[in-house]
Amino acid sequence: MYPYSKSVSPAVRTHLEAQNAFLNDVSKSIFNSFQQFSNLNMQLAQTLLEETTIAGQQLLTADQHPDVAAVASRAQPVADKLRAYQQHISRLAADTQVDLSRVTEEHVKETTQTANALAQEVARTSAEDSERNIQKQEESIRQFTDPFNKNNGKRGNSGNTVHAAGASMQSGSGGNAQGGSPESGKNSGKPA
Numbered sequence: 001m002y003p004y005s006k007s008v009s010p011a012v013r014t015h016l017e018a019q020n021a022f023l024n025d026v027s028k029s030i031f032n033s034f035q036q037f038s039n040l041n042m043q044l045a046q047t048l049l050e051e052t053t054i055a056g057q058q059l060l061t062a063d064q065h066p067d068v069a070a071v072a073s074r075a076q077p078v079a080d081k082l083r084a085y086q087q088h089i090s091r092l093a094a095d096t097q098v099d100l101s102r103v104t105e106e107h108v109k110e111t112t113q114t115a116n117a118l119a120q121e122v123a124r125t126s127a128e129d130s131e132r133n134i135q136k137q138e139e140s141i142r143q144f145t146d147p148f149n150k151n152n153g154k155r156g157n158s159g160n161t162v163h164a165a166g167a168s169m170q171s172g173s174g175g176n177a178q179g180g181s182p183e184s185g186k187n188s189g190k191p192a
Helices: 010-061 068-179 182-187
Strands: none
Touching: 010 068
C-alpha cells in the first residue's frame, strides 16, 4: 500500500496497514454520517423556507384582515416537520452508532492479531538485543581484566620487590625521623 523502508519489519508493516484500514473505514462511516446530517439540515432549511414563503404570500394576498386561523394552520405543519427532523436525527445517530460498531467488529480481530504479532516480535527482538548487550558487556569486562591477568605474574614479583624496598625504607626512615640515626632514637628516650 505505502512504501516502507527495508528496516521496517513485516509485523510492523502488517499492523500499520491493519490500523490504517480500520481508521479509513471509521472515517468513511463518520463522513457518510456527516453528509447525511448535512443533507437533512439542507432539506429542513429548504422546507422551512418554502413554508415561510407560502405563509408570507398568503398573508400578503389576504383581504383586509388576515385570518388568524389560516396563519395558525401554517404553524402546525412546521411543528410536524421539526418533529420529523428530530426523528431523522435520532435515526441517523443510531445508524451511525451501528455502522461504527460494525466497522470496529470487522477490524478488531485482524488488528488484535497484528498487535499480538508485533508485541511478540518486539519481545523477541528486545530479548535478542539484551542478550547481545550482555555478551558485549561480558566481552568488555574480559578484555579489561585479561591484561591484568597476563601481567599478574610479572607484576607480582616486581610488586613484592617494590613492597619490600618500601618496607625497608619505612623502617630506616622511622629511625631517622626521631633522631637522625637509630642510635639517637635509643638515646632520645633518656632524659638529658
